[in-house]
Amino acid sequence: MTQSALAKTISAVRSAFRGYYFKPNMIETPDMIEQREFGYMQFAQVGMVRHLSFNSMKELTATIIKEAPADIYCSNAYYRFPTYPMQEKQWLGADLIFDIDGKDLHLPCVSSHSYFVCANCGRASASAPDEKKGYPCQLCSGKELDSVSIPCANCIDGSKKEVKHLIEFLTGDLGMKQGAIQVYFSGNNGFHVHISDGAYARLDPQARSDLVGYISGAGLMAESVGVRKRNAENLFLIKFPKSGLAYGWRARVADKLKIKSSSIIKLKHIVEQRGGYTPFKVDVDRMARDMGVRIDPQVTTDVHRVFRMPGTLNSKSGLVKMKCGDLDSFDPLVEACLLGDNKVSVRVKTSVKLKLKNKSFNISKESAELPAYAAVYLICKRLAEAN
Amino acid sequence: MDSSNLSSIRMGTGDLAKYPFLNEAGEYLRESGFGWEELERPDMKDVIDRAAERVEVEVSGNIYDKLDRYEIEILTFLVSLIMVKSIGMESVLRKFTLAEARRAEKFLTEDLKRQNEMQKRSLFAKIFDDLFKLKIEISEDGRLLKVKVPDYLARSSHFHEQEWKLINRLVHNGYVYLDVDETVRLVRNELSVLIYEKIRMMTLPTLPQAIKVKADDLRSKLAPRYEYRVTAVTEYPPCVKHALEVMGRGENLPHSARVMLATYMLAIRKPVDQIVMMYENAPDFNEKITRYQVEHLAGMKGSRTKYSVPSCDKLRNENLCFAIAECNGIINPIQFGRKRK
Numbered sequence: 001m002t003q004s005a006l007a008k009t010i011s012a013v014r015s016a017f018r019g020y021y022f023k024p025n026m027i028e029t030p031d032m033i034e035q036r037e038f039g040y041m042q043f044a045q046v047g048m049v050r051h052l053s054f055n056s057m058k059e060l061t062a063t064i065i066k067e068a069p070a071d072i073y074c075s076n077a078y079y080r081f082p083t084y085p086m087q088e089k090q091w092l093g094a095d096l097i098f099d100i101d102g103k104d105l106h107l108p109c110v111s112s113h114s115y116f117v118c119a120n121c122g123r124a125s126a127s128a129p130d131e132k133k134g135y136p137c138q139l140c141s142g143k144e145l146d147s148v149s150i151p152c153a154n155c156i157d158g159s160k161k162e163v164k165h166l167i168e169f170l171t172g173d174l175g176m177k178q179g180a181i182q183v184y185f186s187g188n189n190g191f192h193v194h195i196s197d198g199a200y201a202r203l204d205p206q207a208r209s210d211l212v213g214y215i216s217g218a219g220l221m222a223e224s225v226g227v228r229k230r231n232a233e234n235l236f237l238i239k240f241p242k243s244g245l246a247y248g249w250r251a252r253v254a255d256k257l258k259i260k261s262s263s264i265i266k267l268k269h270i271v272e273q274r275g276g277y278t279p280f281k282v283d284v285d286r287m288a289r290d291m292g293v294r295i296d297p298q299v300t301t302d303v304h305r306v307f308r309m310p311g312t313l314n315s316k317s318g319l320v321k322m323k324c325g326d327l328d329s330f331d332p333l334v335e336a337c338l339l340g341d342n343k344v345s346v347r348v349k350t351s352v353k354l355k356l357k358n359k360s361f362n363i364s365k366e367s368a369e370l371p372a373y374a375a376v377y378l379i380c381k382r383l384a385e386a387n
Numbered sequence: 388m389d390s391s392n393l394s395s396i397r398m399g400t401g402d403l404a405k406y407p408f409l410n411e412a413g414e415y416l417r418e419s420g421f422g423w424e425e426l427e428r429p430d431m432k433d434v435i436d437r438a439a440e441r442v443e444v445e446v447s448g449n450i451y452d453k454l455d456r457y458e459i460e461i462l463t464f465l466v467s468l469i470m471v472k473s474i475g476m477e478s479v480l481r482k483f484t485l486a487e488a489r490r491a492e493k494f495l496t497e498d499l500k501r502q503n504e505m506q507k508r509s510l511f512a513k514i515f516d517d518l519f520k521l522k523i524e525i526s527e528d529g530r531l532l533k534v535k536v537p538d539y540l541a542r543s544s545h546f547h548e549q550e551w552k553l554i555n556r557l558v559h560n561g562y563v564y565l566d567v568d569e570t571v572r573l574v575r576n577e578l579s580v581l582i583y584e585k586i587r588m589m590t591l592p593t594l595p596q597a598i599k600v601k602a603d604d605l606r607s608k609l610a611p612r613y614e615y616r617v618t619a620v621t622e623y624p625p626c627v628k629h630a631l632e633v634m635g636r637g638e639n640l641p642h643s644a645r646v647m648l649a650t651y652m653l654a655i656r657k658p659v660d661q662i663v664m665m666y667e668n669a670p671d672f673n674e675k676i677t678r679y680q681v682e683h684l685a686g687m688k689g690s691r692t693k694y695s696v697p698s699c700d701k702l703r704n705e706n707l708c709f710a711i712a713e714c715n716g717i718i719n720p721i722q723f724g725r726k727r728k
């Protein structure tokens with residue numbers, strides 16, 4: 001991209017973003033605002049401006065309107081001194097947050113709406129790069145390609161399913177109240193699930209990592225469903241845990257195996273069929289992981305992370321991170337698409353199809369006049385630039 | 388349950404002898420008119436000898452389990468605290484508190500297994516709720532105990548055995564179901580922290596001669612074993628820090644974590660001697676074996692290959708990673724703190 005095209009593109013997106021932030025009450029006020037750390041990214045600049053603190057939404061909004069940042073973040077943690085360097089902030093607690101990202105679900109539809117953008121010159125193409133040749137860009141022979149996806153309805157449904165699965169764990173096994181669980185569309189291709197429960201807010205990264213293991217089905221032992229190892233290789237004995245198999249993971253696996261805590265002989269038979277202790281153990285582990293929820297473990301265990309603020313724009317898409325009322329009917333490509341529809345003229349780098357605000361765009365010409373929300377979306381995806 | 392009612396249940400001297408760290412034990416002594424001068428009396432020699440024995444036994448990693456005369460043992464506990472305080476060595480203090488915690492754990496387990504529901508509830512109210520803010524309930528069928536999931540996680544996540552992972556527990560409707568041994572195990576660390584803090588906060592009176600002599604005695608006996616073994620844990624990566632903390636508490640560390648710790652320390656060029664001493668608090672510590680293993684990892688023994696520090700990826704898979712923001716962008720613990728200006 002030439003310097004002037006770059007400047008024009010940034011200014012187009014920035015003014016669309018600023019227009020959005022001028023509207024009142026778009027951003028959700030975090031509770032304990034004075035105790036949070038804020039940060040933001042600016043367009044075309046590396047590194048985050050961090051360790052900021054605001055006493056009110058008024059102060060925060062003033063900064064946002066002035067800077068019109070690309071992305072705005074707020075810590076899940078609350079600190080005694082949010083503006084101090086990390087070691088001196090004095091951590092008081094952090095909201096428990098789960099991240100479900102569509103791209104971790106490896107859905108089969110993804111390749112049909114993926115594009116490849118050269119990290120060096122920005123050239124975009126819909127055709128998958130030639131792996132054997134080591135991805136050289138046809139324009140600049142740069143070696144690094146980013147893959148960009150325009151999530152389809154199927155992708156969104158996939159993520160929603162995972163969210164519901166997560167909520168089953170939270171309200172069932174973990175006994176959380178529906179009211180303590182808030183689901184947000186991430187602004188791009190996934191969901192953030194925020195938990196407001198003081199008892200969880202105080203947990204350290206280790207405890208959170210254990211919780212992540214539970215929800216994602218990692219680390220279930222054969223012993224937990226009654227199969228114990230004996231000294232010699234592959235030998236085992238059946239001894240059900242004192243607390244039984246009636247609930248939680250034990251019940252999930254027991255159901256799968258069709259056993260109860262009285263089915264000693266049946267379980268013995270199953271293990272033998274599998275080939276003994278070790279193969280059975282591997283099997284149990286795989287079964288649990290398959291039944292677990294695909295959440296990003298790093299996100300949940302980090303208690304010093306900053307998260308995109310609800311009600312702010314995501315610079316990867318120009319969509320808003322927003323609370324979903326009814327998850328089933330929530331359509332992010334309509335409800336989270338809140339930029340204006342004044343016409344913006346763009347140069348589109350590759351032919352592309354998308355649907356926003358219930359309007360389908362099928363663009364094959366290089367130059368196009370698009371409503372701002374669609375133009376910004378393509379620019380954010382790096383598939384277009386301002387003309 | 389109505390805890391205001393229950394906390395008015397008086398603990399017997401037997402209970403206080405088992406759980407002498409309870410505030411009631413101090414009150415009991417005060418009410419019975421005990422004063423420091425008393426310790427100078429010749430018939431207190433038995434108490435002082437017992438206290439010295441208690442310290443010695445426990446510092447060597449065993450449990451002092453005499454309980455034949457309740458009043459005497461309450462006093463013995465108090466005097467042993469004074470001795471440990473006046474010995475003034477961190478590792479003696481740590482080993483002593485750890486053993487005292489194990490001792491209380493043993494009694495607590497026995498009591499909870501034997502007692503009826505009402506008695507159990509009073510112990511819960513006194514020890515778990517008062518001291519550790521841990522609410523324990525009795526399961527629906529009365530066979531097990533249950534604690535809230537976050538209360539469980541806050542404690543269990545510092546244990547390393549796979550069976551303590553939440554996924555290997557019976558979890559239902561916000562509760563984790565545990566048997567008596569497991570419930571008591573859950574607070575072991577807190578017990579030792581409680582006793583540790585008690586000693587740390589103590590201000591010593593002018594010691595009665597009899598105690599001073601015993602304490603000096605113990606100090607000269609123990610000093611060569613335990614001095615100068617404090618490891619600074621400041622700028623290590625979180626995974627390494629965590630391993631050192633677990634060691635410090637005298638808990639068992641999984642093999643893979645031991646390897647990580649040793650290879651990391653070798654990589655930052657800590658001398659083998661110092662590395663070996665980091666494992667000193669491990670329950671199964673054997674200096675010769677540990678030295679051999681460290682030297683083996685250093686490539687000085689056996690296959691002569693030098694082992695490198697496992698990658699963050701690998702550690703993450705083994706649940707040994709405790710990444711913080713500063714870990715962003717590194718792939719091996721050895722890079723921690725280096726990429727920054």
Ligand code: SF4
Pocket residue numbers: 624625626627698699700702703707708709710711714717718719720721723
């Ligand atoms: S990211 Fe690496 S250095 Fe940081 S805690 Fe995890 S394993 Fe250790």
Ligand SMILES: [Zn+2]
Pocket residue numbers: 118119120121122123137138139140141142
């Ligand atoms: Zn290129």
Ligand SMILES: [Zn+2]
Pocket residue numbers: 107109110113151152153154155156
């Ligand atoms: Zn799709």
